[in-house]
Amino acid sequence: MELAFAQDADTARPLHLVGRDDLESWLDGRPEATRAWLTAVGFTAELGQVMALPDADGGCSGAVFGMGTPQDRARGRFWLGRAPAALPAGDWTLEGALDAEEAAEAALAWLLAGYRFTRYSGTPAITPRLVVPEGVDGGSIQAIAAGEALTRDLINTPASDMGPAELEQAAFDVAVEFGAAMSVTTGDDLLEANFPMIHAVGRASPRAPRLIDMRWGSDGPRLTLVGKGVCFDTGGLSLKSGASMGLMKKDMGGAAGVLGLARMIMALDLPVRLRVLIPAVENAVSGASFRPQDILTSRKGLTVEINNTDAEGRLVLADALALADEEKPDLLISMATLTGAARVAVGPDIAPFFTRDNAVAATLASGAAQVRDPVWRLPLHDPYEPMIEPGVADLDNAPKGGFAGATTAALFLHRFVEDAPRYVHFDIYGWQPVAAPSRPKGGVGQGTRAVLAALPSLLDLPA
Template sequence: MLACFLPPDTTEAAVPVHAIAAADLAGTLDALGPAARAWAGVAGFEAKAGTHLLLPDEDGRLAGVLFGLGKPDGARTDMLLGKLAGVLPPGAYRLATFEGDLDLALTAFALGAYRFERYVAPKETWPRLVLPSEADVLAILRTAAAVHGVRDLVNTPANDLGTAELAAAVHALAAAHGAEIEEIVGDHLLAANYPLVHAVGAASARPPRLVTFTWGDPAAPKVTLVGKGVVFDTGGLNIKPDASMLLMKKDMGGAANVLGLARMVMEAGLSVRLRVVVPIVENSISGNAFRPGDVYRSRKGLTVEIGNTDAEGRLILADALAFADEEAPEVLVDMATLTGAARVALGPDLPPVYTRDDDFAAELAAASAAVADPCWRLPLWPPYDDMLKSKIADVNHISGGSYAGSITAALFLGRFVEKARTWLHADIFAWTPSAKPASPEGGEAQVIRALYAVLAARYGRR
């Protein structure tokens, strides 16, 4: 049980919370009595979206809470309840009034309650919400724990989360679910035919590696997840300016999100044969760093000209995707904090996704709306593929100009996927720059709740 929840059968007295739209305020105050109406009037409470009011009893103790859902404007209000976790005083509460998706609202409360306290003295008190018996408690706890785990990994700085430590997190998840795991480290990557992973990570004192595990019935549909695990990105020889380097601890956000999604799949027992592939490197600078203009032969056999060493993520994903594609999975998903162009196009909260499968795209769009986990499909626009031409190799890994950077990155990755029935690439930010009701500032899980909903609907539980 998460610290922000109490079980449905708790005997602890809980303060009622009334989450109401502005139109329902008058009726709620009538039911609560003249004292509550007078107090709300004095406080000027109008049930605007995200506002709250503590209601005292005759002795000045907390008797109830009003939480505003605002006026109907077509926007989802379920996720607003995440704000309650940060504004309520410590104590026990129960949701007395709410009209909406109860499970999603409770999930939002759990996501809003997240705290990253690894380097500070942890707070010992929480506002705790009683889980209603009609809620899908296991699904809520499973989702919240996975998102919290993603955020913990992304928020951990690179001095404590290097290539070995991220690999250890993959091992721990695999061991917890009895998965079969393999890890290839350092120069062994060359013998195992992962030349691009090795090239990107060779300059770091912390050896590059690739970790993969499999779980589930080998005869079940194959679902493969690939996550970019760059534990820190200096930009390499094309070094980043200081402002661009500040958040580069989060450049392993794709790996963190893939691990979160894998955790949800395994804990729910979906009927799939799951493979997880995580290439892990630190993009550093030293005498053996890969250089602009170098040419490497990839695992797939395509020769790749290096256009810019700060576009390292797509290189390690190329080898990882080529490996994953060899098994011809039914679904192949890769997730990566790949391009600044994606943020320019859609901002930090709306990750672009790319796929050639219209049916899968439609399922994901519907799931995204249903669970309030936003993403937006952008096109794998074939004419832009010419931007990746090289005069000396099969392909350059970046385009020659400043246009369509997220699309051309996706097109580059698409060259390494041929056998998978469905491939989807998610260009995520993995970070919340300013706090929102269910998203504290910092590391973030993006698209994995929507992807899980699609996989659960397709494959169900064993």
């Protein structure tokens, strides 16, 4: 799906952005007919209120969009995403005072409001096009929107059409588009290449497990992204209930997120040496399933006691993180739909992250605020380390007790990263449960725009 801006401002109609406190002064400068019309239809500039303005011939000369109050706008984001569905087709310009960050958010909100998942039903809606607001880099916004659309498409596709092979193809398509190199280790070759936990998790499925390894860029700092690619999660022999299995097509949301972020980075031609690692598996049930109480030996050599086969994401990530760590990247980021505990802690709208580096955490928080992509740091509480040490093996994949599940999972992953100087793990949800402006119900990227905004500072990239 192409999410693009209009090019010709001369033929575009104006969309006036008016706050509730500014409505009277704005109306004072309008023709009497406009004032009478807006009064008659009850326009009060409440946040998200849209009203077309008629011309003398009964057509549409423009429209007005209610901006509410600053307090209203602070309670959410992408409010301008409500406008396109309420406007007639054609090209539009934004008229009103916006600072640089607000204008960029408005432009992205408009593009993302045009996203539709139509692979199986329906056709894309004809969305009014926006002329790029002054001071906004339209090319960058389009690159970000395209990366987000890729993430959404991958998550929204059901597992019947998005298994490990199809996820590999999606990565290959991105690699071809931007001239990246890619290698894939599949099936029993994972054992020979020393990825035993990826193999163990995926071996029960007839859809062979694999490790996808993409590289792009020849100069600059090393940035490695690792995404959990569990294309469907039954829970394995620790079988999920039907209700818990219902959204498990999104369990590859971490892989979808890093692929979307990688696409943004490559489209923006950032001067980095990018590596993307995706362990892609289906956690299925068969005679070949790995079992509770099995002890697996990881790529790093650490042994892991399996106390719940439904805690499989950290196993496949562990082998991929161990590989990433061997190269000592300047920044290592993993993304995964890893724990329900993270959702209990912060809900579905916030992407929690873990890092031991305070400066990295502060930079990510700043980037998140700048682009309205909310993240929240959760603690790597070292006194909880004994919870992931079962005694019969080096590590426990599912500590008993039910406490601090997101933290113990993050502590588990950190055991496989020793040499990368800075490591950040995101425990995302990857799903919009209720439609919101520019975010229809379904798959969604989380944390990716925050990371993108923070990268120049994190990696000391040229402005």
